[in-house]
Amino acid sequence: MRQRLLVLLIALLVWPAIVVAQSAPKTFKVDVVGGIVEPLPFAAPTFLADNQAAVQVAADITQVLKDDLVNTGLFRAIPEDAFISTISSFNAQPAYADWKAINAQALLVGSASINGDNQLVLKFRLWDVFAQAPLGDGLQFAGSVNSWRRMAHKVADAVYTRLTGEDGYFDSRVVFVSESGPKDQRIKRLAVMDQDGANARFLTDGGSIVLAPRFSPNSREVLFTSYQSGTPQVNLMNVDSGSVRSLGGLEGMSFAPRFSPDGGRVVLSQSQGGNTDIYVLELSSGTRTRLTNNPGIDTAPSFSPDGSQIVFESDRGGSQQIYVMPAGGGEAKRISFGKGRYGTPVWSPRGDMVAFTKLSGGRFHIGVMRLDGSQERLLTASFLDEGPTWAPNGRVLMFFRESRGANGAPQLFTVDVSGRNLRRVPTPENASDPAWSGLLQ
């Protein structure tokens, strides 16, 4: 799981045939924020295999990166059987007219080879068909063939960035709670998977209830709440080694942990004598500082990306609402004023918005609003939608949706910040409490 397994070399490919000073201005615009009604058509012919060993992986990589792009809802892959031209050489200039004829706005050409050390070398170029010019430089990735999925995601991230102007989010992971068994005896196990549901594996064995895992900024550690000791306590797991240590230590119960953006502190809820308040724990020293002191339930804290503030929920005013306070504690300012109850606030990695769960009219919603409480938008509605987590680029939210009734069970979904493109995320079992990593290093 350690990112060092992937030796990733990114090299600019020297363009052999023509001199390209700068990419031509794009002939199209993909608007991520507003969402687009008509996805941008692109062609991604199966990557060329430079040698026989790479045939399968070239096809697999093409499929993975096409799925990444199509699943955003922003792009449409033109089916291969509609192609007029075939790509026979990575270095050949594309027959623009043939790609124009099938309305491919962008053309992605790539090749893969596997050398004797099981080293995979992946190259790609992106073309603006209508401008008849490359979109950015060609890129080359090299790494262990075992990490081919990550390399495919990296290509997809680069393509996404070039087409939208936004950072990508495909080379990332999700940690979540995998659920099995009947509703009143649910078995919950921590699990981690790639953002697209691949490579899922369990991190705990289901012997204790586990809740709400959260990645560290470098994605190597996971905070979670465990009942192993008999009461809910915050634990810290090293994802590579599987080693776990308790961050409990005080009397009472602890839950709802999250890392600070620098990874050095953990903000969490501590319940003592029935009262739940927010504390911050400095990991290096173990120093614990109380940030709220209020008879209400103060929980679900989340740092701003610059680490200076904390957004959290509290029912101090009579109902569950969202507040913002300085990271060192102090006066908290309520920011949610709509009709209903608001919980599980999460600060966007871009800093501009907070995502939340809203309970209103007997339904649950995932929503976003600005930090001053303005521009509230509800993106989803169902019997139970809960626990949003931001994609690394702050453009997509993942959450869980639990169905109603005796056989009710949760599943993971993503939705664009625009409210479009609601999609189920495949998981091996039912799943809840997703937390998205940052882009992997």
Next chain:
Amino acid sequence: MKLTKLIVVLSGALALSACQNGFGGFGKGGDTMTDGSAAGANALGADGVIEESSIAFFNTAVGDRVLFAVDQTTLTPEAIAILDGQADWLNANPQYTTVIEGHADEQGTREYNLGLGAKRASAVQNYLVSRGVAGNRMETVTYGKERPLEICSDELCWAKNRRAVTVVAGGIGS
């Protein structure tokens, strides 16, 4: 299993609790863990009547749980009547310790419900302390919405899930 039958006759409530099992590595007993064999060890007197000092008696005759209104942590008059009985029993049977579990229904977010469950368990503990039960005989734990007793998704079930359960554990020193 003669014992189980007898208890069921005495109170239908146990039919609900007997099928619940300790779960999640919670060593002191999970939600409403009425372990038939443990309770039975001293439950039946020679004449087949449940002894008043048995855990089975506490769970069924005294009542091991109190219910809460939506989003509330205050004790209702019905709850207080049950807790008065619990206090009397605990004061009469000082060899037992308890874990008070606080639970919430599924109509709330996970973290908030943990806070709510903690508050409910604490409300019960505080009341029992006020009735003379030593605080060090009671621990509290919140399960939030993690361990519903009833699994349907309407008020009939939710009302039973918004609960605090006083789980009597093995006696002190046992």
